[in-house]
Amino acid sequence: MNRQLISNFAVSPNGLGFRSDTGEVYRLNPSACEILRLISDGKDDVYISQYLSEKYAQLLPRMRNDLSSFFEHLENLRLITPHE
Amino acid sequence: MNDKTFPLLAVTGLGRGENPQPGFAVAASLLRNWPMAHIAGLAYDALESGIYATDCFDAVFTIPYPSVGTQIMLERIDEIRSKFPFTVLIPTLDAELELFISLRKELNDRGIQVMLPDSDALKARRKSNLPTLAAAAKVKVPCTYIANSAYEAAEYCAIIGSAVMVKGPFYEARRAESPFIASVHASRILAEWGGPIIVQEIITGTEFDLLGLGDGTGRMLGSCSIRKMVVSSQGKGYAGITVHDKNLLSVCESLLKELKWKGPLEFEFIRDKDGEFYLIEINPRFPAWVDFPAQLGCNLAQAAVENLLGWESKMLCDIPAGKIFLRHSVDMICDVEEFAALTAEGSIVRTYTDLV
Numbered sequence: 001m002n003r004q005l006i007s008n009f010a011v012s013p014n015g016l017g018f019r020s021d022t023g024e025v026y027r028l029n030p031s032a033c034e035i036l037r038l039i040s041d042g043k044d045d046v047y048i049s050q051y052l053s054e055k056y057a058q059l060l061p062r063m064r065n066d067l068s069s070f071f072e073h074l075e076n077l078r079l080i081t082p083h084e
Numbered sequence: 085m086n087d088k089t090f091p092l093l094a095v096t097g098l099g100r101g102e103n104p105q106p107g108f109a110v111a112a113s114l115l116r117n118w119p120m121a122h123i124a125g126l127a128y129d130a131l132e133s134g135i136y137a138t139d140c141f142d143a144v145f146t147i148p149y150p151s152v153g154t155q156i157m158l159e160r161i162d163e164i165r166s167k168f169p170f171t172v173l174i175p176t177l178d179a180e181l182e183l184f185i186s187l188r189k190e191l192n193d194r195g196i197q198v199m200l201p202d203s204d205a206l207k208a209r210r211k212s213n214l215p216t217l218a219a220a221a222k223v224k225v226p227c228t229y230i231a232n233s234a235y236e237a238a239e240y241c242a243i244i245g246s247a248v249m250v251k252g253p254f255y256e257a258r259r260a261e262s263p264f265i266a267s268v269h270a271s272r273i274l275a276e277w278g279g280p281i282i283v284q285e286i287i288t289g290t291e292f293d294l295l296g297l298g299d300g301t302g303r304m305l306g307s308c309s310i311r312k313m314v315v316s317s318q319g320k321g322y323a324g325i326t327v328h329d330k331n332l333l334s335v336c337e338s339l340l341k342e343l344k345w346k347g348p349l350e351f352e353f354i355r356d357k358d359g360e361f362y363l364i365e366i367n368p369r370f371p372a373w374v375d376f377p378a379q380l381g382c383n384l385a386q387a388a389v390e391n392l393l394g395w396e397s398k399m400l401c402d403i404p405a406g407k408i409f410l411r412h413s414v415d416m417i418c419d420v421e422e423f424a425a426l427t428a429e430g431s432i433v434r435t436y437t438d439l440v
Contacts, residue, residue, distance in 0.1 A: 008328070020405035021329035022290070022355070023311035078359075 002044045003071065004083040011036050019079070026079075031056075035070065039080060045071075091393065092169060094124040096147070097176035097369075098134030103255075103318055104372040104411070106176040108134035111141065113378035113385035122435075124168045130426045136418035138434060143168045146430040150183040157183060158190055165194070167433060172389060173198045176369045178254045181206060197392050201368055202300070205343045209366040211251055211282045218363050221338040225363045226354075227285035237270035238263035240283040249284045252277040257319050259286070284364075289356040291315060291364075292327070294336045295371055297384050297400075299391060300346030304337055306384050306400030308377035313408070321373060322411040326380070326403050335361050348374070348388055376409040 005011075008021040015033050017026035028036065031052070038048045045067065053063040074080040093114060097107030111123045111134075125134060125141040128149055135144045145164045148156050164170075173196050175184045184191070185203050192198070208217050211228075218225040229240035241248045241263040250269040251257040254277055260266035270281045291312040297305040309332055310324035336351050343349075343366075350367040374385055380403045390397040426432050 018406050021327055021332075023313075023325035023327040023405070025325075 002042065002083045003039050003080045004042075005036065005040055005080055006078065009079050011040070017079070032070070035067070090118060090121050091171045092122050092124070093172045093174065093389070094126055094164075094168070094170040095174045095176060096126045096128075096180060098125045098127050098132040098141075098144070099129070100133045100372075100413075102316070103320060105132070105134075106370040106372045106374055107174075108137065108140060109372055109375040110174055110176055110370050110385045112375045113383050114389065115140065116375070116378050117383050117386040122168075124164070124170055126164070127426070130423055133416045135426065135432070136416040136422065142435045143431065143433040144426060145432075146426060150180045154183060154187050154190075158187060161191070161196075162194075164431075165196075167431060171195055171197060172392065174385075174389070175200065178368060181368055199347045199388055199392050201298075201343075201345050201347050201349070205345050206368055208343055209345075209349070209368060211253065211365060212280050214363060214366070217339065217342060217366075221335075221342040223335050223339060223363050224360060226287045229283045231270060231281040231283050232279050234267040234270040234274065234281075237281050237283050238267035241266035244283065244285050247286050249282075249286055251282040251284060253280060253282075287354040287356055287362045287364075289354040289362075291321070292329075292332060292353045292355055292361070293321060293324070293371065294332060294351045294353075295348065295374060295377065295384060296336055296340055296345075296351065297348050297388055297391070298340050298343070298345035300344060302341035302344045304340050305391060305397065306382060306387055307333065307336065308380075308382055308384070308403050309333065310373070310376075310409075314410070321371075324373060324376070324409055326377075326405050326407045328405045331359075332361060335363075339363070339366070347392075348384060373409060373411075376407075377403055380404075380407055 009019050011017045011033060015028045017028050049064045049067050053060045095107040095111050097105035099105045100108050114121055122142045125144040126147045127135050127144055147160050175181055184198055185200050188198055188200060212230045215225050215228050227244055231237040231240055237250055241260055247259060247261045248266060249257050250260050250266050252273040256273050258269040260269050273281060294307055294309045296307040299305050309327050309329060311327050312321040312324050314323035316322050348370045350371040352365040353361045353363055355361050377384060381401050382403050387397050387400055422432050
């Protein structure tokens with residue numbers, strides 16, 4: 001599945017997320033930054049989980065599970081939307 | 085245009101204490117663009133702190149409270165103009181607007197341009213009339229009742245069935261958790277400000293403000309939107325961050341079009357968890373944070389004066405989202421002689437004397 005960041009959300013290189021329509025500011029850890037960058041580059045769930053699983057030497061099922069929770073959190077915050 | 089040919093300006097609302105008034109910020113914005121401008125502060129009380137900001141006002145004069153009526157106010161304005169012949173007046177306080185609107189012709193006859201909305205528009209944005217205005221502009225408002233007594237306020241609180249805001253016609257808004265508390269707040273507000281009392285459902289969410297400038301035909305000449313980040317116990321925004329929200333702007337444009345507002349105004353909204361904006365209030369003047377956008381290059385006080393005088397106005401720039409203001413209190417120092425002069429003689433004239 002592909003996802004996209006909402007158009008009003010920007011992430012700075014130093015890990016600050018800013019939503020320009022609500023003025024909400026998020027402090028992001030390096031892995032969150034990386035995931036948002038991958039989403040922004042148009043990478044799908046499969047690619048992101050494989051990439052992170054290799055990079056952080058984690059089992060793929062666990063990485064998928066963690067990512068799924070993180071995406072759900074981002075969707076609840078309305079920062080990402082599904083993009084088929 | 086130099087300092088001798090530039091129109092002399094006068095501004096009210098100089099207090100910058102716990103409940104800051106907009107006049108000082110308006111003057112600061114005007115001086116930001118026109119450092120040669122001469123501005124008189126018109127104060128109701130010698131303890132309005134902005135009076136003693138020596139780098140802002142060339143002169144300060146006391147004026148009588150609006151309750152004295154038109155004749156006494158007009159006489160005082162004539163006295164003031166014999167010392168400082170201002171030709172532009174910028175009222176910034178809710179409670180004085182009706183008086184100045186009723187004096188508009190007399191002031192215009194004296195060559196004074198006054199920044200004021202139309203009388204009907206002023207009435208239409210009253211807290212008690214907001215539901216009607218909002219319906220016409222297709223904007224949401226919290227469930228609102230108008231009470232004329234403390235007993236009625238308690239009744240309406242019970243009808244709403246949850247905590248409510250109890251508001252005065254001009255100032256004051258207090259949260260009431262029960263009908264009894266609603267009646268206590270209503271009694272207090274009625275005693276201080278008179279009626280009617282507004283009893284309003286509380287919408288849970290985040291507070292947003294939009295400062296707009298109307299041209300009188302329904303068009304918005306410029307605007308700045310913020311999310312309040314710090315709110316004082318009196319509901320005043322002590323910190324805010326600029327935002328860009330097309331929905332918020334569109335809602336405000338609908339309201340402005342409906343009102344055909346001329347001059348500045350501040351829309352106050354709550355955005356609920358679903359992203360819906362609920363109109364809470366429309367303040368018929370600049371907010372106390374007006375100098376914040378001016379410092380970012382969007383000088384709405386300047387644009388308002390240009391519009392008032394029929395001068396060509398530059399396009400107001402778009403303020404980037406993510407700029408933050410934080411209100412910062414400082415202690416003003418003044419000499420007792422200045423304080424005494426204002427109290428006894430009703431005036432302080434500082435740097436303007438060479439121009440008279």
